[in-house]
Amino acid sequence: MVAPLKLGLAGLGTVGASVVRLIAGQREALEARCGRAIEVVAVSARSKSKKRDVDVGNMRWVAAPIALATDAEIDVFVELIGGEGDPARRAVEAALAAGKSVITANKALLARHGVALAALAEQQHVALNFEAAVAGGIPIVKTLREGLVGNKLARIYGILNGTCNYILTRMEQEKLSFAECLKDAQRLGYAEADPTFDVEGHDTAQKLAILASLAFGTRVDPDAIHVEGISSITPADLDAAEELGYRIKLLGVAVATDKGIEQRVHPTMVPRDSAIAQVMGVTNAVTVDADAVHAITLVGPGAGGMATASAVVSDIGDIARGVRTPPFGLPSARLATSEKAPMQRHEGGYYIRLLALDKPGTFATIATRLAEQQISLESIVQRHRGGRPHGGDDPASAAEPVPVILITYATTEDAVRKALAAVERDHVISGAPQVIRIEKN
Ligand SMILES: NC(=O)c1ccc[n+]([C@@H]2O[C@H](COP(=O)([O-])OP(=O)(O)OC[C@H]3O[C@@H](n4cnc5c(N)ncnc54)[C@H](OP(=O)(O)O)[C@@H]3O)[C@@H](O)[C@H]2O)c1
Numbered sequence: 001m002v003a004p005l006k007l008g009l010a011g012l013g014t015v016g017a018s019v020v021r022l023i024a025g026q027r028e029a030l031e032a033r034c035g036r037a038i039e040v041v042a043v044s045a046r047s048k049s050k051k052r053d054v055d056v057g058n059m060r061w062v063a064a065p066i067a068l069a070t071d072a073e074i075d076v077f078v079e080l081i082g083g084e085g086d087p088a089r090r091a092v093e094a095a096l097a098a099g100k101s102v103i104t105a106n107k108a109l110l111a112r113h114g115v116a117l118a119a120l121a122e123q124q125h126v127a128l129n130f131e132a133a134v135a136g137g138i139p140i141v142k143t144l145r146e147g148l149v150g151n152k153l154a155r156i157y158g159i160l161n162g163t164c165n166y167i168l169t170r171m172e173q174e175k176l177s178f179a180e181c182l183k184d185a186q187r188l189g190y191a192e193a194d195p196t197f198d199v200e201g202h203d204t205a206q207k208l209a210i211l212a213s214l215a216f217g218t219r220v221d222p223d224a225i226h227v228e229g230i231s232s233i234t235p236a237d238l239d240a241a242e243e244l245g246y247r248i249k250l251l252g253v254a255v256a257t258d259k260g261i262e263q264r265v266h267p268t269m270v271p272r273d274s275a276i277a278q279v280m281g282v283t284n285a286v287t288v289d290a291d292a293v294h295a296i297t298l299v300g301p302g303a304g305g306m307a308t309a310s311a312v313v314s315d316i317g318d319i320a321r322g323v324r325t326p327p328f329g330l331p332s333a334r335l336a337t338s339e340k341a342p343m344q345r346h347e348g349g350y351y352i353r354l355l356a357l358d359k360p361g362t363f364a365t366i367a368t369r370l371a372e373q374q375i376s377l378e379s380i381v382q383r384h385r386g387g388r389p390h391g392g393d394d395p396a397s398a399a400e401p402v403p404v405i406l407i408t409y410a411t412t413e414d415a416v417r418k419a420l421a422a423v424e425r426d427h428v429i430s431g432a433p434q435v436i437r438i439e440k441n
Helices: 014-025 027-034 065-069 088-097 107-123 140-147 162-174 178-187 202-216 235-244 305-321 362-372 413-425
Strands: 005-010 038-044 076-079 101-104 153-159 246-257 260-271 283-290 294-301 347-356 377-382 402-408 434-438
Touching: 005 014, 005 065, 005 305, 014 027, 014 038, 014 305, 027 038, 027 305, 038 065, 065 076, 065 088, 076 088, 076 305, 088 101, 088 107, 101 107, 101 305, 107 202, 140 153, 140 202, 140 283, 140 294, 153 202, 162 178, 162 235, 162 246, 162 283, 202 246, 202 260, 235 246, 235 347, 235 377, 235 402, 347 362, 347 413, 362 402, 362 413, 413 434
Parallel strands: 005 038, 005 076, 076 101, 260 434
Antiparallel strands: 153 246, 153 283, 246 260, 283 294, 347 402, 347 434, 377 402
16 A cells, blocks of 8 residues: 555635645545555644635644645645745745655746756755646646657747636627726736736736746746837727737747747737637637647636646646656756847747827828838728728818738837837827737647
8 A cells, every 4th residue: 555645735715726726526536546545634824714615623723834845644745825035935945855756836936946946856856846837727847748748849829817708709709998998807806906917917927937848958047038018009909910810829939049038928919820810718728839730729617716726736646646747848057048038139020009190191101101111011901981981072181190000020029119119210100000910829
């Protein structure tokens, strides 16, 4: 008889409580599949007296997560508190230092301190598993670390934040503004009271930092990521995207280029027939471009108690079976320090929406400025003002600027920014141009 694997679980919130529930519900199947029983023997959270909808009465209560991390009875410390600082960080470090394997769902901690924690885990010959930290229930970490080990990866990109995808989906389908959809997302519990972290792309960036490391064997570096959020996206952009055969998604993208690993988070036009464009609502998806398998897209729930618990339990299963892989796929000392690819050198197609002033020479000026930067246009759409044909004889409308949408062939960020700066200096447009990068599949 193999002894049970004994867990100490810190954090009994959305994910922690679901992990307790899932292990209880799958007890026999897990024992059969992993070859040994799995038991949560001790737990920790902020408040012992808090009423919980999961029964932890037969588990020992340890007030301090750090004391639980080094508890003599446990084999594995499961950190489900969250946050890049203490108590999560010190507890994880203490557990590893005490020779305990660690499982965490904490993307913030891993994005900031992942490499140091991986080095400590390797030194101690214990596991550091974090399937739940990226894209919730989607097994993307295991896919990269194990399933695609024979592939050379070219690009990884995904919808990694359900809140943003929910907002963009509602904006597109119901022609609503960003503010209206955000309010609904908050009412439904998909967005925090302070939504900045999600809607400005920072949550996606933390997850992308982890994915890029796994995909390209580089050190996790959240500061190497160019980050833009979705708050500037308007219904006009979503309409134009639809007309031009695209959808707008907030993507996290990491690409191997000859200038280094380009890592960026921004609203992106994706072809409407691509796998990633079909992903609606709070669902997440990750696409991997790799030489042997060509392209793989994994789609599923990126959050939620049970979906995330599924990922945590998969990590537990590996430890129970004695499977241990380097946390970021390579021994941490072999992770490369990647050159941050400068965003100015990003190459791709661009969507540009301008409000052109209705005066002679405007279009010629815009065309000249684009030509000066060697930017070629795939399409130009001139919108009608307020549904009226451009050039109508309504005197009030004659003074209004005319929306113009440009789709460029592949060019560089630098060229686009220089051309648009010149157009702004020429005073032929009203307001700032809207720029959205296009990601081809
Ligand atoms: N929720 C998701 O869908 C999801 C998806 C993927 C990854 N994650 C990650 O999973 C982790 C947990 O998220 P969650 O949504 O379950 O969080 P949560 O519902 O806020 O739960 C946090 C838990 O940590 C405990 N805690 C907080 N501060 C503590 C402290 N100082 N000392 C001891 N315990 C403390 C809380 O105790 P009390 O219960 O006593 O307040 C609570 O049980 C985070 O790293 C998060 O990023 C979550």
